[in-house]
Amino acid sequence: MKKLQLIIFLLVALNASLYAQIRQSEVERDTIVMEEVETLAEEERDGDCFISGGPGSVSCSMGGGAGSIDGNCQVSCNSSYYACCGFGCHCKPYH
Numbered sequence: 001m002k003k004l005q006l007i008i009f010l011l012v013a014l015n016a017s018l019y020a021q022i023r024q025s026e027v028e029r030d031t032i033v034m035e036e037v038e039t040l041a042e043e044e045r046d047g048d049c050f051i052s053g054g055p056g057s058v059s060c061s062m063g064g065g066a067g068s069i070d071g072n073c074q075v076s077c078n079s080s081y082y083a084c085c086g087f088g089c090h091c092k093p094y095h
Contacts, residue, residue: 048092053083055094060085 053060053075060083061074077083077091084092 048086049084050086052085053089055082057083059083060089062086062089 049057049060051060051062057077058079059074059076061072062085063072073085073089075083075085075089075091081091081093084090
C-alpha cells in the first residue's frame with residue numbers, strides 16, 4: 001500500500017512539474033512575440049512625419065493649411081530614403 005501511495009505521489013509531482021514547464025514556455029513565447037511587435041511599431045513611427053509620409057513612403061506632400069508648419073511642399077525620395085512631411089518635406093535615411 002505504501003508503494004502505491006509513493007507511486008501516485010511521484011506521478012502527481014511529475015505531472016505538476018511538466019505542467020509548470022509547459023506554462024513557462026508559453027509565457028516566454030508570448031513575451032517574445034510582444035517584444036517583436038513593439039520593436040516593429042517603434043521602427044515604423046517617426047514623429048517628424050506627422051502630416052504624411054514615414055518609413056515605406058517614397059513621396060509625400062502637404063498643403064498650406066492649419067496643419068502644415070512650412071506651407072506647401074512635396075518631396076520624392078530614392079529607395080535608400082523615405083519621404084517625411086511635417087516640419088517641411090524632406091527625405092530621411094533608413095537606419
